Amino acid sequence: MKRARIRIREGVELKETQAELLARPGFSGILERENGGYYVRPDDSRMYADIFIPEKNLSGSKEGEKVFTQIVSWRDPRRHPEGKIKKRLGRPGENETEMEALSLERGFALELPEKAKKEARVIKEKGITEKDLADRRDFREIPTFTIDPEDAKDFDDAVSFLDLKNGQYEVGVHIADVSHYVLPESELDREAKARGTSVYLVDRVIPMLPETLSNDLCSLLPNKDRLAVSAVFILDQKGKVKKEWFGRTIIRSCKRFTYEEAEKSLKASSAPLHRELSLLNGLAKKLTKERFARGAVSLDQEEVKFVLDKNGRPMKVVKKERGDSNRLIEELMLLANRKVAEKISGKMKEKNIFVYRVHDRPNAEKMQDLALFLSGIGYKVALKNGIIPSGEINAILEDLSGREEKDAVHRAVIRSMAKAIYSTENIGHYGLAFSHYTHFTSPIRRYPDIVVHRLLLDHLAGKKIGAGMLSVYERISKHASEMEKRASEAERASVKLKQAEYMSIRIGQKFEGIISGLKEWGLYVEEKETKCEGLVRLRDLSDDFYIFDEKRMEMVGQNKKRKYRLGDKIKIKVKGVDLSRRNIDYLPA
DSSP states (O other): OOOOBOOOOTTOOOOSOHHHHHTSSOEEEEEEEETTEEEEEESOTTOOSOEEEOGGGSTTOOTTOEEEEEEEEOOOTTBOOEEEEEEEEESTTOHHHHHHHHHHHTTOOSSOOHHHHHHHHHHHHHOOOTGGGTTOEEOTTSOEEEEEOTTOOOOOEEEEEEEOSSSEEEEEEEEEOHHHHSOTTSHHHHHHHHHOBOEEOSSOEEOSSOHHIIIIITSOOBTSEEEEEEEEEEEETTOOEEEEEEEEEEEEBSEEEEHHHHHHHHHOTTSTTHHHHHHHHHHHHHHHHHHHHTTOOOOOOOOEEEEEOTTSOEEEEEEOOOOHHHHHHHHHHHHHHHHHHHHHHHHOSSTTOSOEEEBOOOOHHHHHHHHHHHHHTTOOOOOBTTBOOHHHHHHHHHHTTTSTTHHHHHHHHHHHSOOOEEESSOOOBTTTTBSSOOOOSOTTTBHHHHHHHHHHHHHHTTOOOOGGGHHHHHHHHHHHHHHHHHHHHHHHHHHHHHHHHHHHTOTTOEEEEEEEEEETTEEEEEETTTOOEEEEEGGGOTTSOEEEETTTTEEEETTTOOEEETTOEEEEEEEEEETTTTEEEEEEO
C-alpha cells in the first residue's frame, strides 16, 4: 500500500527534526484504520506524522487499542513513516495502559529483566557476611537515623551525630553501598547503566535496581545492619569543616523518621533524638547561609501531589509541605556531594577522571530577557557581566514570598538557567555556587552515584585510573544526562495526565489561575490550588486582537491595550480536556 503525504496535525509544534524523532525509543498511541490501512496516532504532540503499520507488523493488535510502536523506515519526511508494533498496551484511558505508554516512550520498561532480578535474589540470599565487614569503620553504636517522605520505600542516606563535647560535632553522611553489590559488567550493572535512573511517576516508582536490593538489602532500614560508603565531618559550632573522612562503613539506623515526624521532634524537647536534630538543624542553617553568601540561587518551589483512588484516578490535590527537616537533610547531602568532589579533584593525577554534576552559567541573552520581564513587573535589575547577580534574584523571590506570582517568576528564573548535567569536565555548579560538585548520595536511584562511589573508593585505595578511561566516563555521563532528561519528561507527563483527569470531571467550573506561560497561540494558565496547567487559546481571547511580545513575555490587545503578563492573576473556566493528549483547555471567565 502506497503511503500518502502526511497532514501536519493541528496544534503540533515543529520543533524536532526527522532525525531527532527517529532517535526516540518509540511512540505510544491508538491504532486506527483509515483508507484500508492501519496507522498509529502518536500521543506525543511533537511527533507531527501518524505512523503507518503494515498488516505484517500489527503483532496481533486490534483497532482502537493503545500500542507502543517503533519506526522501522522513514525515507521521506513528507510521507508517513512505517512502523512496527512492539507491544500491545491495552484499553486507552486505563491507568496501567497510560502509565506504561508514557514510560516506554521515554525508554523505561516498567519491569526489570529477569536476569537482573535473579542476580539480585542471589545477592539478597547471601546477605551480609563477616567478609563484607572487613576494613569497614563501625558506626553501629552511634545515633544514626533516616529522614524521608512518608511513602518512601528505599532509603539511600542516613545521618549520624555525635557531640564531641569540645565545641565540635561529628556528623556522618552514610550512603547505601550499592557498588559493593552491583559490580561492573554484571547484569545488574548493565541494566542500571542503561536506565540511568529510577523514574518517579505520580502513582509508582520504576526502580533502577530490583526491589530485593533497592527496598531491602541496600536500603538503610531501621534496626538492620547495613553496608555504607560514608563521608564523616568534624564541624565546629559555626558549621566549618575541621576534619573529613571518607570510606566504607557498617551502620545501624536506630530511627526511621518521616519529614513530619522529624518536624515534631525538632519542636518537642521530649521527642526522640530532639537534641541531635536541633543541633544538626542549627549547623544546616549555617551551611545554608554560607552557601547563599557565596552566590547560590534560591530554587525552592511549591509542589503538589495527587491523592489517587484504587484505580489511579485523582481524588484530590494536596500541597507538599517543606520544613526545616527537609532543608536539614538537603544541606547535609549538598555538603557530602561537594566534599567528595573536592576530595577526588585534589587527589587526581590524571585530568578529569571523575564524574561531576555541573551547572553552566546562564546564557546572556536569556538573562537579558529575564531582566526585561522583571522590569515589566516592577523589579529593576542591573546585569553584571551579562548576568543578573544571584543575590538580586534571591531578593526578588524573597520579596514575592507568599504571593501567587512567585511561582511564575520562579519558573521564569529557571527557564533562564542552563540545565545541570553530568560531565567529566568540571565547570562548577552555578546554581549552588560550588566550584566542585558531584552526585554521591543516591546510588539506589541514580547510576552516576554508583560510578562516583567506585571512583572514590579506587582513589582512596590508591588505584590509578588510566587516561584511556576518560572516554568511558564521558559516555556514561552523556547517557546518564539523557536518561535523566527522559525520566523528568515521563514524570511531568504522568502529572499532566492526572491533571487532565482531575479537570475532565470539572468542565464548566470556574477557578482562579496564574499565567504560567505565553506563546503566540495563547496563554498557559496554572490553576491556583491544584497547579493544573491548561491553555487559553488566542482565538478565545475574543475581546480584542492580541499580539504576543516574546521579549517582554506579554500578550497585548491592539485596541484596548489590555496586557496579559507572566504571573498575572486570571479567572478561568474549564472548556474541555483531551485525555489522549493530556491537554486542558481553559476560557477566560
